[in-house]
Amino acid sequence: MSPRAEARGTSSSAADPDPTPAAAEDPEPGWTTTDRRDLHRGRVVLVDHGVLLPDGSASRYEVDESVPFAVATLVIDGDTVLLSRQYRYPLGRWILDLPGGAGNAGEEPADAARRELEEELGLVAPEVRPLRTHAVNPGRASWLVHVFACTTPTTAGTADRSDPSEQVRLVRMPVAELDALIAAGDVVDPTLLIARAAAAEQGLLPPVAPR
Incomplete structure (x- = not known):
């Protein structure tokens, strides 16, 4: 248990009739x-x-x-989504995830998201909309991931294929099919899972159907 968790665990006794709610505590x-x-x-x-x-x-x-930060973009086209599929060597398998990558120092996250979308999938996004910002590995990594949605992509850009270790494939998939893969446990990328939920919260996609 971390020192932070230990401190919180001993901040009040079980007999305390009115323990202070965690949200109201002074910052530790x-x-x-x-x-x-x-x-x-x-x-x-x-x-x-x-x-x-x-x-x-x-x-x-x-x-x-x-990296200073990372970005990822969920591309929505009607009732379909455009995802990336690539081989992730640490996992030893091909997975579905979102086009994205590292931002540069001084670069705006939205600009980085548009740049990565074109570099990876050859899609040009006139604009992107913030969905969520999260820490992908808060116990080890200092950087955050800024997740965006794009609902107006074009294909006028040129994908960057110069790195043989980063061969990204475009996958167009009905939202219902993505939801079925998520329900089956076949989607392992946390940023894609977060983006799907956030897009539903913002009304960009239908709610995930209970199964």
């Missing part, structure tokens, strides 16, 4: 960074942090600082 103290050293710099940037914990003890924590 965070960790203080005392030093940093690079462990690896490549496509993945891993940095070893020295940290001072709230109880005064010192520790070290390895953080993935590979």
Whole structure:
């Protein structure tokens, strides 16, 4: 259990008749960074942090600082969605996910989303709409993923096929088929799952049918 979880677990006793709701509590103290050293710099940037914990003890924590942020876009065309399919080596399998990638320092997330959409699928998006921002791996990575929706794509762009390890295939799929794959547990990409739910919340797609 983390120090944060332990502190929360002992903040009130079981006999307390009126425990303070978690949402109303004062923010718990965070960790203080005392030093940093690079462990690896490549496509993945891993940095070893020295940290001072709230109880005064010192520790070290390895953080993935590979990118400033990441983006992904759910393309919606009527009752179909346009997804990407690519081989994910760490999983050893082909999966469905969303076109996207790393943003650049100083780049607006929406601009990065449009750029990645064209680079990966050759689709030009006149505009994109924010869906959700989430941390894909908050226990290890420092960066957030900004998820967008696009409802007005064109195919006037040119996909970038220069990297042989990033061969992305365009998949057009009825929303009902995507929902069936999700229900069957065949969609493993968390950002795609989040985008599907957020699009329904914003009225861009129908609610996911209960099964």
